[in-house]
Amino acid sequence: MNQATPSAAELPVAGDPGERGKLMYDMNETTVFAYAKDPRFSYCLYMPSDMLERDEPPELLVMVHGTGRTFIKYRDALAEFGRWNYCAVLCPLFPVGVLGDGNRDGFKQLREGDIRYDEVLLGMVEEVGAKYGTTFNRFALAGYSGGGQFVNRFTYLHPGRLWASSVGAPGSVTLLDTDRNWWVGVADMQQIFGIGLDLDALRRVPVQLVVGGADRETWEITHSEGGRHWMPGANDAGRTRPDRLATLQRTLLAAGVQAQLDIVPEVAHDGINCLGEMKTFIAASLKKLRAGRAAAAGPLAAQTVNVALNADIRSINPGVNRDDNTDTVMLHLVEGLVALREDGAVGPLLAEKMVMSPDGLTYTFTLRRGVKFHNGMALTSADVLWSWNRYMDPKTDWRCLSEFDGRSGLKVESVTAPNPQTVVMRINKPNALFLDSLARTDCAMAGVIHKDSVNPDGSFKAPIGTGPFTLGEWKRGEYVLLNRFDGYVSPAGKAPDGYLGAKRPMVSAVKFMVIPDPATTKAALLSGAVDAVQLLDSDLLEMSRVPSVEVKTTPTSAKEVLLFQTRDPVLGNPKIRQAIAAALDVRQLTSAASNGLTRPNASAIYASSPFYTETQRQGYKHDLALAKKLLQEAGYKGQKIKLITNKRPGRPSFNIALISQQMMMAVGLNVEVEVLEWATQLDRYNKGNYQMMAFSYSARLDPALSYEQFSGPKDRQPRKVWENPEALALIDQASTISNPAQRSKIFDDLHKRFMADVPMIMLYNYVDITANTKRLQGYTPWVASKPRLWEVKVSK
Structure with a gap:
């Protein structure tokens, strides 16, 4: 486990605002840094910007480039994964010809002249940890092509430093063969590196071998006698990269190492197109790593439910500048007089009962007693009247103004509050769908908000509603955090019934996380970084086979x-x-x-x-x-x-x-x-x-x-x-x-x-x-196609 991250106030640079500002510029996708101990080498990072606000440090994923040195490209491709799995990403650069001889391959062998590339990488990991006030004792290591060779060999030397190893499409492999010398085998590893093979530690590291199914070219990977890396047995593992990885897997499995071979269909030698499989593996390994930690922390550590959204919400103003994702979030915060049941019928929500006059023109709503706003104020009919008048003001730009002002035929002619518990609405002509229109989700159910939701000048500030959750924070482009409203009074019912029935907030918080990339969404679900997602059709079969996931x-x-x-x-x-x-x-x-x-x-x-x-x-x-x-x-x-x-x-x-x-x-x-x-x-x-x-x-x-x-x-x-x-x-x-x-x-x-x-x-x-982790209990989709996070629990 990594050392706990100090709070923002405890960081070494926190006392100097200027230094703290510099550190903030070093978050997210960073510039390229020279390695302080040996500036011939450098690296770039993705560092989660919220680590300063968390009590725990991120995990670390190191991705090693191949011969093409596309280290920044890999960092950029993994940034979203790091962001939603709370994982730092370190991508080193090992330049061509460090010793002036134009050698492109030195790093792949881990040694070149007096350079030990495994020690360079470990030094970078230490430097990054010190820079950000933590220690990365263990990390995940991945690499593709030449980087795959590096990872293959590094894993033998330092298994105790790894919690996962992903070996991507290496042209040459080092087999776990104690009868062959380095680099074909590991027989003389102790003599060359001063480090013996620790099989017990190696068996604790999950290893992935990944390669494209169409990666069949041999011209670059066939060793010829007299070549720089020729030695007896150099080509014995097989002709092609898939063949060589299959041989490597056999030697690892024979030694009791947990090694899986993933062949990516119809992909040639292309690291970016193999990243999806690599991220899925790392996410699964990360989930296992964190599982014991969460269990040891006790039940309160697992009380935030994370839900993936494919796009950010458009605003926090209910029924204004909205789309489907916005409606989903807002309807956890605000409630209307009426709402939809599971079967599409309309029933009372903030109202306890509603009565229609014989002529179909007057609707009388009696409010439920004991309902409170998020600011602790009791709901009264005056609040309903104030909210309705605000919606009907054209300056509000309510989505559904035209449904009630006569433009669509229906007109609400008056709304009155004869006493604190009664609201009377009168319409221009009988309309069987008046209540249905009030319950529309794109209208935010005409959700009742407290007048403190707006500024003195009438501009919108933040929704103070009566829903089961309160607005914690909207970090644009990243997440919307909702906190449990401890003063919530649920409607009657033993179970949820659309937007009616039981609506108790059973978890301390809900975090709607903006994850546009479907592959990242899937990886986040597998790692446990999110609890509920909407899946692509194409992922249904695969995710249905995952034991820890429930698909509906x-x-x-x-x-x-x-x-x-x-x-x-x-x-x-x-x-x-x-x-x-x-x-x-x-x-x-x-x-x-x-x-x-x-x-x-x-x-x-x-x-x-x-x-x-x-x-x-x-x-x-x-x-x-x-x-x-x-x-x-x-x-x-x-x-x-x-x-x-x-x-x-x-x-x-x-x-x-x-x-x-x-x-x-x-x-x-x-x-x-x-x-x-x-x-x-x-x-x-x-x-x-x-x-x-x-x-x-x-x-x-x-x-x-x-x-x-x-x-x-x-x-x-x-x-x-x-x-x-x-x-x-x-x-x-x-x-x-x-x-x-x-x-x-x-x-x-x-x-x-x-x-x-x-x-x-x-x-x-x-x-x-929809797919959710099995720790999430009570999460059910419905015909309205909107997540509901009330009456949802997390298992211990």
């Missing part, structure tokens, strides 16, 4: 779609949109984009809804001849169509765009794919500034709300896609009646119109694939 797949009502700007000069022609629909083989597209996990769904209603009728099952037929005929009738002359997408991790938009492009080009459409950052694409969507877009809609459980999500007048709501007046009237009608049979007929009519107008193409409903 949940169909959701979230939608994967292709949007059209129906006011565009080209796509405003419905025949061109219909031609695109006929050109797409949606079954093939869905299978490819979802890795076969789901089926196409052309309806705005998800397949398990009671309103999903035979009519809703009807989709577009793949018909290339029809597509070409429609394009001809439309007078299409090859005008360019720009299809916007993004590479947001965990969402299939990019793959959908590429596959769709190829299918559309097959019928003569001139389609160009433009990749934008997610925030930029979302801004373009909200402004209606696009021709065509691969997009993901968050979950809506009621069919009328699902249609409303993309339907409306574009002049007042530019983000809307479908503005057919007759369709809007039907959606409005479906929102005002509650009879299921009547609503079902309306939805069937809407689907037929939707298919004819083609304002967008519904492809399929997203399948939520």
